[in-house]
Amino acid sequence: MYFRNQKIKRVLLHAFIIVFGLCMIYPVLWMIAGSLKNNNEILNSALNLIPTTFRWENFQNGWKGFGGISFGTFFINSIIVSSVSTLGTVLSSACVAYALTRINFKGKKIWFAVMLATMMIPTQVILIPQYLIWNQLGMVGTYVPLVLPHWFGQAFFIYQMMQFMVSIPTELDEAAYMDGCSKYSIFARVIFPLLKPAIVTTVIIQFYWKWDDFLGPLVYLDKPASYTVSLALKMFADTASRTDFGAMFAMSTLSLLPVFLIFLFFNKYLVEGISTSGLKG
Structure with a gap:
């Protein structure tokens, strides 16, 4: 009877997890399905995930972009902004x-x-003062306001790396110092390589945050050719004419690929600890 009850509990638990997981992933599945539908199907058959006719031309129409600017340009812009910002966050936060x-x-x-106090200040509070500063410097309309601040440390990731760094034995620093290493050499040759799990976590989260950022590009970018993906997707919603929802969902689906690939590539490093990063005897 005991094993039977345990089996029933496991079945119920797995059923709950499956149902909950489907509820969480349903909006993504609906978006992917919508990328292969026409506007009528998207607006009138919200619960049906399977299109009556697969409209692959939505991807072609969406990739054409706007005003002669291909959607590939927006992807390149987002990759540049996200990659440079992520690199700056990793290096500066680690230092x-x-x-x-x-x-x-x-x-x-x-x-x-x-x-720590900077972590408690909402971004919207400092948005106007930052904009006025960048405007006085003549940087509005460029990627500098979106990228440069990340090269001076991000409080959340600094604190995260500090918590990981505390677990690294100080004896390693002392041994390196005895071998003639300076503080800079200790950081570059000993500490930084051991921060791999924390660095990977920073890369995944920061790249996702920057790729998904809408407010920053909306405030600082004023030319369509410099728009990022998150801002370009909004251009599909035209209040003065007919909105092409199929093309919008098609490009939204493609915009998930870089973030998914980043997570897929770095995921295996998330489970690595210090013992697999150079502390084995």
């Missing part, structure tokens, strides 16, 4: 985390408190 974790200097606790 700041190393300084706050491994180096003693005057005012260290104050700077740490200031860093």
